[in-house]
Amino acid sequence: MLNGREKKAVGVETIGMTMRFGAFTALDDVSLKVPAGSFHALLGENGAGKSTLVKCMMGFYRATSGDMLVEGREVKIASPKDASALGLGMVYQHFTLVQSLTSAENLVISREGVPRVIDWRKERADLARFMETMPFELPLDVPVSTLAAGEKQKLEIVKQLYLGRSFLVLDEPTSVLTPGEAQEVLGFVRAMTVAGDVTVLMISHKFPEVKAFADDFTVLRKGKVTGTGRVAEHDRKVMAAMMIGDQPIATLDSRAPVTRDARPVLTVRTLKAPDRTGLKTIEIQDLSVRSGEIVGIAGISGNGQKEFLEVLAGQRQRDAGEVLVKGAPYRASRVEAQTLNVRFIPEEPLRNACAPKMTVAENMSFRNFDLDTSGKPVNWINGRVIKAFAAGLVEQFKVKTASLSSPIESLSGGNVQRAVLARELTGDVDLLIVSNPCFGLDFSAVAEIRARIMEARNAGAAVLLMSEDLDELLELSDRIFVMSDGALVYETPIAMASVQTIGEHMAGHH
Amino acid sequence: MTEIASGPVASTLGGPALAGALEWAARRAEGLVIPLAALIVGMALFSIFIMLLGKSPAQLFDLMWRGGFGSWFSVQNTLSRAAPLLLAALCVALPARLGLVVIGGEGAIVLGGVAAAAMAVLVQGAPALIGVILMGIAGAVAGGVWIGAVGALRHYRAVNETISSLLMAYIAIALMNHLVEGPLRDPASLNKPSTHPMDPAFVVGAVPGMDVHWGLVAGIIACVISWILIEKTRWGFAARIAGGNVRAAQVQGLAVGPLIVGFCALAGAFAGLAGMIEVAAVQGNANASLASGYGYTGILVAFLARHNPLAIIPVAILLGGIDASGGLLQRRMDLPDATVQVLQGMIFIVILFSETFYGRLRVFNPDLWKRPA
Numbered sequence: 075m076l077n078g079r080e081k082k083a084v085g086v087e088t089i090g091m092t093m094r095f096g097a098f099t100a101l102d103d104v105s106l107k108v109p110a111g112s113f114h115a116l117l118g119e120n121g122a123g124k125s126t127l128v129k130c131m132m133g134f135y136r137a138t139s140g141d142m143l144v145e146g147r148e149v150k151i152a153s154p155k156d157a158s159a160l161g162l163g164m165v166y167q168h169f170t171l172v173q174s175l176t177s178a179e180n181l182v183i184s185r186e187g188v189p190r191v192i193d194w195r196k197e198r199a200d201l202a203r204f205m206e207t208m209p210f211e212l213p214l215d216v217p218v219s220t221l222a223a224g225e226k227q228k229l230e231i232v233k234q235l236y237l238g239r240s241f242l243v244l245d246e247p248t249s250v251l252t253p254g255e256a257q258e259v260l261g262f263v264r265a266m267t268v269a270g271d272v273t274v275l276m277i278s279h280k281f282p283e284v285k286a287f288a289d290d291f292t293v294l295r296k297g298k299v300t301g302t303g304r305v306a307e308h309d310r311k312v313m314a315a316m317m318i319g320d321q322p323i324a325t326l327d328s329r330a331p332v333t334r335d336a337r338p339v340l341t342v343r344t345l346k347a348p349d350r351t352g353l354k355t356i357e358i359q360d361l362s363v364r365s366g367e368i369v370g371i372a373g374i375s376g377n378g379q380k381e382f383l384e385v386l387a388g389q390r391q392r393d394a395g396e397v398l399v400k401g402a403p404y405r406a407s408r409v410e411a412q413t414l415n416v417r418f419i420p421e422e423p424l425r426n427a428c429a430p431k432m433t434v435a436e437n438m439s440f441r442n443f444d445l446d447t448s449g450k451p452v453n454w455i456n457g458r459v460i461k462a463f464a465a466g467l468v469e470q471f472k473v474k475t476a477s478l479s480s481p482i483e484s485l486s487g488g489n490v491q492r493a494v495l496a497r498e499l500t501g502d503v504d505l506l507i508v509s510n511p512c513f514g515l516d517f518s519a520v521a522e523i524r525a526r527i528m529e530a531r532n533a534g535a536a537v538l539l540m541s542e543d544l545d546e547l548l549e550l551s552d553r554i555f556v557m558s559d560g561a562l563v564y565e566t567p568i569a570m571a572s573v574q575t576i577g578e579h580m581a582g583h584h
Numbered sequence: 585m586t587e588i589a590s591g592p593v594a595s596t597l598g599g600p601a602l603a604g605a606l607e608w609a610a611r612r613a614e615g616l617v618i619p620l621a622a623l624i625v626g627m628a629l630f631s632i633f634i635m636l637l638g639k640s641p642a643q644l645f646d647l648m649w650r651g652g653f654g655s656w657f658s659v660q661n662t663l664s665r666a667a668p669l670l671l672a673a674l675c676v677a678l679p680a681r682l683g684l685v686v687i688g689g690e691g692a693i694v695l696g697g698v699a700a701a702a703m704a705v706l707v708q709g710a711p712a713l714i715g716v717i718l719m720g721i722a723g724a725v726a727g728g729v730w731i732g733a734v735g736a737l738r739h740y741r742a743v744n745e746t747i748s749s750l751l752m753a754y755i756a757i758a759l760m761n762h763l764v765e766g767p768l769r770d771p772a773s774l775n776k777p778s779t780h781p782m783d784p785a786f787v788v789g790a791v792p793g794m795d796v797h798w799g800l801v802a803g804i805i806a807c808v809i810s811w812i813l814i815e816k817t818r819w820g821f822a823a824r825i826a827g828g829n830v831r832a833a834q835v836q837g838l839a840v841g842p843l844i845v846g847f848c849a850l851a852g853a854f855a856g857l858a859g860m861i862e863v864a865a866v867q868g869n870a871n872a873s874l875a876s877g878y879g880y881t882g883i884l885v886a887f888l889a890r891h892n893p894l895a896i897i898p899v900a901i902l903l904g905g906i907d908a909s910g911g912l913l914q915r916r917m918d919l920p921d922a923t924v925q926v927l928q929g930m931i932f933i934v935i936l937f938s939e940t941f942y943g944r945l946r947v948f949n950p951d952l953w954k955r956p957a
Contacts, residue, residue, distance in 0.1 A: 426829075427832050440836050
């Protein structure tokens with residue numbers, strides 16, 4: 075099993091790969107060449123065909139036409155088994171490790187043909203020898219659940235090497251990592267490609283990491299290759315243009331200055347609430363968000379951001395402390411939210427802010443179905459009024475939907491988020507609480523959604539933005555807090571913000 | 585990959601008026617065609633069962649038609665049986681719109697009947713209309729408290745409502761047995777322990793021109809009111825949001841707890857009313873016959889109607905007809921009296937299975953008509 079390490083990196087090539095689903099062409103004559111030992115970035119918006127291409131290469135899909143070469147020889151990959159026999163492996167965006175088992179156990183059970191009775195002494199010895207060939211240490215004997223995200227991602231990659239893979243596809247490998255962890259993991263991958271141990275094809279949305287680590291890149295748009303070349307010879311703008319074509323990209327409004335005497339809209343004082351496990355406490359000592367500013371909260375997921383949001387949204391009981399909106403105690407009832415103009419956009423809008431099987435029109439009316447045009451409560455629902463209201467918003471926010479009567483779950487992620495933004499950003503907004511608004515969305519949707527948030531800020535809304543995407547926080551925020559272990563541990567105005575320092579606080583190194 | 589269309593709304597489906605009508609029709613037809621198909625498949629499976637018994641399915645369905653709908657007498661018999669099914673089905677359908685699977689309507693029916701019978705004894709001699717109204721209120725309150733408690737346990741204590749409602753139905757039946765054999769027993773009821781017979785003035789009679797009691801009308805009105813509540817009022821809309829996604833409802837500040845308890849209480853009140861009608865129109869007092877399975881058949885009715893209160897009306901009549909034909913099947917074809925239950929069980933399984941087809945069939949789903957380009 076360990077002789078895989080003696081294999082060297084292999085080169086992989088696709089020629090004229092085409093994949094049709096019915097009348098829909100997901101991949102159109104895609105040729106891609108990844109020479110042995112290179113680090114290749116695969117760029118493209120959501121739905122551009124990146125994952126379809128990778129799934130064809132890995133044997134999850136059978137391409138309609140086209141060939142695949144490994145080390146210059148034509149190969150048929152009919153199933154994932156064929157792919158692994160050829161030394162091709164994939165690391166997914168989300169972890170595929172068994173949380174309750176140790177790293178060593180995860181490695182051993184991932185192997186094909188594990189004996190029915192495992193000789194752990196022998197396996198451990200083999201593993202120790204294997205780890206000596208790796209450039210870093212990993213704790214092998216603790217449950218995976220106790221590892222940090224970066225360590226888990228490293229373990230995923232190590233697992234592929236342990237299985238003897240010599241060509242790796244990494245699907246957005248840094249999306250769950252802190253900036254520091256991302257640097258470290260990609261540096262490690264980079265070093266292995268340089269040493270000729272492995273060839274890497276990385277799917278990514280993030281230009282900085284592509285610039286820093288990849289040799290070559292290929293861009294897909296609507297299933298076609300729109301550009302390829304050396305990373306060093308192309309700048310970010312050129313690559314972005316290849317990704318999105320000539321469609322206009324929303325640009326941020328210039329940032330209106332925050333007036334010095336802007337009134338605080340949201341004030342949180344000595345708030346205490348239990349976290350998900352009930353064992354730890356979320357404590358927010360003092361946080362205020364003023365009208366016309368965006369306050370960003372950075373942090374690795376699982377450090378209490380979710381619970382803090384749930385308290386603000388009235389989904390979680392608090393033990394102590396107060397939440398004030400415009401000076402009035404706020405308990406997140408519907409009437410309070412309506413009279414104080416508080417809007418809430420949770421992450422994963424389809425899961426948290428929509429009723430998936432209800433229609434687009436109905437979903438867009440959730441905020442005001444019980445009010446008439448002058449804001450007075452009404453008891454009767456009028457389907458026509460709801461549709462007319464939604465039709466206006468769909469037009470204004472460019473929500474792409476087959477019909478207003480389609481269930482909202484039939485929309486793409488970006489359009490669900492547009493629909494939710496349309497619902498929450500109309501009318502007067504005094505306080506906007508947003509969480510990971512762009513998670514999983516494509517380039518143009520991200521730009522547009524950030525522009526909308528900035529617009530709301532410039533119109534005088536106080537915005538509390540929680541995000542795991544540091545770039546997003548740096549782009550939008552006026553002030554950034556770092557949340558770690560249930561508390562706000564660091565604050566910096568945007569002018570003084572450094573990725574380095576923020577990252578260290580996120581990782582709890584202070 | 586999941587982009588649906590690239591133009592503005594409705595421009596993707598050809599001429600807006602025709603396309604709109606087609607789309608509307610397709611979305612509506614889904615909820616009609618799939619349950620009907622499931623019903624037919626269920627009956628086909630049942631035919632196999634009948635053939636295995638060495639009998640003729642053709643003769644069976646012929647008898648079933650005659651027993652349920654073939655004559656004015658059988659139609660009236662069918663409608664009488666449909667009356668409690670309407671209310672029992674609402675006890676399932678209303679919580680279902682909030683995402684709750686309540687299957688213990690039988691308990692609310694039983695307690696509603698006992699409460700109504702007790703009230704009848706209490707207000708003996710009162711004017712007829714007042715007596716009937718008080719009996720109705722007693723039945724509705726008893727049933728409402730029972731199922732309302734199921735909703736409260738679910739929302740505030742995370743007790744699974746399916747299990748708790750079923751277990752509470754057993755408790756309700758045991759409670760009824762205790763009451764009619766003990767504190768509320770009419771000493772004159774020797775063979776079949778019962779409560780005191782109610783004042784004859786309180787008897788709910790027949791609808792003029794028919795041999796069907798007013799319970800049928802009450803059931804139809806309850807269905808219409810429920811439909812209006814769900815489709816046309818803010819509370820119904822809020823309930824649908826909560827049923828579609830509790831987290832979304834909470835983020836919108838909707839009072840999910842009161843909604844759940846309120847809808848469950850209303851559902852239980854309807855079932856309790858069914859028990860009251862059984863007492864006031866059929867039995868004349870409360871006894872063990874109250875637990876005759878209407879609550880369970882109501883589950884099937886609600887699922888076949890896809891929890892749409894208006895659809896419950898025809899479905900309850902259909903199931904009432906199947907029920908009504910049971911005696912005839914037994915006599916003419918020498919089939920065991922559980923035969924009808926076998927049919928109901930088969931239909932129910934097929935109905936549950938058919939749930940997986942919703943949104944998947946291209947002809948009913950306009951969102952699949954236009955593939956992404």
